[in-house]
């Protein structure tokens with residue numbers, strides 16, 4: 243992108259919101275060395291939390307003050323807020339005017355320690371993200387997200403303009419209780435610990451940004467996925483409709499667009515129809531994450547809310563941006579919306595676009611079935627996306643019922659001999675005369691690598707895959723030639739056609755909710771988080787939590803058993819394999835790796851009884 247000159251700061255941008263260069267660590271309590279310290283700390287915090295909870299409850303039950311008729315994009319500040327408004331032009335002065343104002347919705351850090359996150363790309367010296375844990379009774383653990391007031395303690399707050407919005411004024415409970423949390427484990431044993439929780443998403447009574455103070459930007463990174471445009475649209479419209487925010491910039495071409503591309507103004511009008519189009523109107527890219535240049539650009543443009551839509555790599559990048567923003571002491575919220583067509587982001591129920599992809603995959607599977615069924619010994623092979631996680635292949639297979647074999651990265655397979663793929667094919671052709679195979683692109687990579695050279699890595703450092711569809715088709719042809727059986731094999735690769743379509747109706751609604759959740763979170767001052775749905779409820783998840791591992795199809799789960807039973811395919815597993823897979827999955831399922839020095843939290847993240 244060297245041919246595109248960096249663009250100068252926007253003329254209309256306010257001056258960079260540089261507030262502090264030093265850290266404020268007094269919110270952070272270092273891991274206590276003895277159990278006594280922990281107990282004292284817990285008691286104090288629980289007491290404070292209970293008192294605070296009562297207060298909040300009382301306030302959120304109070305009827306809202308009648309507000310002026312709501313009209314975007316300018317909000318009408320109350321008398322106290324008008325006083326505060328000087329802060330957008332003179333942050334330091336405003337900062338000193340409210341030395342004792344308690345942050346309304348500021349989370350309390352009970353513990354902080356370095357986290358298990360993988361070192362960021364090109365940022366070996368990057369500071370380790372802070373882990374904010376609040377523990378409670380019965381093994382309750384809140385894994386909280388950072389808040390701008392953690393490092394800028396005296397920020398003013400404002401009443402949420404949503405309460406004056408006629409569309410939302412009928413909502414029974416305007417605001418979510420700041421102490422509401424969403425549990426990660428929906429099913430718990432009656433005597434077991436309650437486990438990890440995340441902060442519930444939704445509008446807060448007090449916000450940390452005034453409408454006309456907000457200068458937001460949106461960036462999309464990584465591969466395409468149905469629904470990207472819907473999320474962009476709903477962030478823009480959500481900011482405008484709910485918070486009266488009208489300054490939203492689109493960063494073009496992924497992370498490098500911060501410093502190497504032009505930006506576009508996003509308005510409710512300009513994004514009105516984009517959800518009907520596939521792809522992303524902002525463009526996207528892999529690679530190009532230069533933290534310093536990105537944060538310089540954020541500062542130069544006066545941006546104070548950064549919305550990052552992307553997969554695990556992107557969220558890792560957003561985590562690094564957040565750390566740098568905090569290091570510089572900027573009042574900037576950095577928030578992510580997880581994007582992955584492979585559905586490989588952990589913790590969340592599913593990623594947007596996944597439904598659409600599974601639905602669109604049906605068309606390819608149907609075509610393969612029609613082709614196979616019309617020829618003697620017809621075999622249809624369909625390749626679907628899934629670099630490390632075979633969810634699309636899994637769900638598309640289950641949905642279709644025309645598939646005779648589904649191959650995914652999580653379940654290694656073999657070709658020859660008893661229990662191998664070829665035996666299954668021979669039997670299916672004999673019994674049924676035709677068959678359909680669905681293969682996820684990441685399946686059998688080890689097997690292929692034995693015969694082909696590896697492809698290296700892409701710009702983001704992701705392993706490039708060998709084409710399993712072509713390879714498999716070739717192997718099947720060779721096998722049937724060897725046993726002198728004529729087959730008719732058709733190979734269909736719909737991968738890019740699937741991910742380039744617009745999101746379906748259900749994903750559109752899902753994208754809207756995600757966008758609203760992330761907007762509410764940023765407006766409330768939360769930062770360093772991803773908005774996601776966990777057990778059907780939206781919540782704020784710390785970046786490190788969704789990048790530390792990948793979501794994988796569990797082959798020891800009942801869902802995979804359902805697939806095996808529907809296709810009647812071999813499991814390719816020996817008893818030893820099953821035992822090993824179980825152990826591996828148990829290891830991977832550890833909810834949180836707490837520090838061994840903390841006696842209240844066992845190494846599996848469950849509180850010690």
Ligand SMILES: Nc1ncnc2c1ncn2[C@@H]1O[C@H](COP(=O)(O)OP(=O)(O)O)[C@@H](O)[C@H]1O
Nearest residue numbers: 362363464528529531552553554555556559702
């Ligand atoms: N560890 C990391 N630190 C900083 N940026 C990263 C990291 N990993 C990936 N990125 C950046 O995130 C963006 C998207 O990553 P990529 O892996 O291509 O897609 P996805 O977000 O879909 O996983 C790229 O611009 C890449 O440079």
Ligand SMILES: O=P(O)(O)OC[C@H]1O[C@](O)(COP(=O)(O)O)[C@@H](O)[C@@H]1O
Nearest residue numbers: 464465553581582583584627628629
């Ligand atoms: O050709 P590209 O753009 O590198 O993308 C291909 C890859 O992206 C993926 O869709 C994964 O991307 P996400 O999970 O981040 O959406 C893989 O399934 C596929 O191999």
Ligand SMILES: [Mg+2]
Nearest residue numbers: 464553554555
């Ligand atoms: Mg990725």
